[in-house]
Amino acid sequence: MSWMKPLGNTGMMVSALGLGTVKLGRSEGVKYPGSFRIPDDREATALLAQASDLGINLIDTAPAYGCSEQRLGTLLAGQRERWLICSKVGEEFENGQSHFDFSPEHTLKSVERSLRRLNTEAIDMVLIHSDGQDLRIINDLGTLQALSDLKRRGLIRAYGMSTKTVEGGLAAAAECDVVMLTYNLAQREESQVLDACGRLNTGVLIKKALASGHLEENIEDPVQASMDLVFAHPATSSAIIGTISPEHLEANVLAARRALGQD
């Protein structure tokens, strides 16, 4: 299987691994196993250069990831065309707390703010950052319609949803360009959503492929086993891994390439 894959029907080609950037912008209210220090600009620049050298072309960020978007806007200056950027709408994280607004008005303001922060004229994909009530958001709140308008206006190139339920994932698969879903050794329920995305040719981004770092201890090589799992499903477009460790980044790419039969 190849390292670059089409992202559903979007016309974009994504690398098998993407870089998650929670840890570039936020260290409070996260569920990682250990505490960590947010990398400084020198370290973050080196991490992005390493990711690019390793063949990664996809970066995942969100307004809810602290200063992640603003930092990327600065750090990616002069190399914007090298990257596909995925950001989100709906979740805000302020004063240590999340709050949610999925209204069309907020969606528009949020995307305009992301464009400014990311210092770009268009965002490659914008996903609804679900609060868990996936179906209510999809059916009742008009968020997807607002994103569809933004796509028509050329401010975003694709849209979708980061879902938290199987039912929501299935509905999103039918209505969106891209679904971001959880799939790892301990949480496999959303494989049904992967199946649906495969049938519908909807792009799939996997989040938490390494269970946010809570790796299984009774497996010899849990990173390899995780990559083998996510890439065994033909509908996986890319797995977004959140790392700030150069060693882990390299190991993850090696493991992903092995899972794809490229070693």
Ligand SMILES: NC(=O)c1ccc[n+]([C@@H]2O[C@H](COP(=O)([O-])OP(=O)(O)OC[C@H]3O[C@@H](n4cnc5c(N)ncnc54)[C@H](OP(=O)(O)O)[C@@H]3O)[C@@H](O)[C@H]2O)c1
């Ligand atoms: N939309 C949403 O609702 C949502 C929710 C969660 C996540 N996401 C996106 O998905 C991305 C990934 O999710 P995630 O960060 O929660 O989980 P993840 O990618 O499953 O795990 C990241 C954690 O695993 C550790 N790790 C990475 N590679 C490792 C390795 N080779 N060996 C041991 N530990 C390793 C990282 O620590 P080190 O930094 O030390 O490597 C980090 O603590 C996020 O960054 C974000 O972009 C989206």
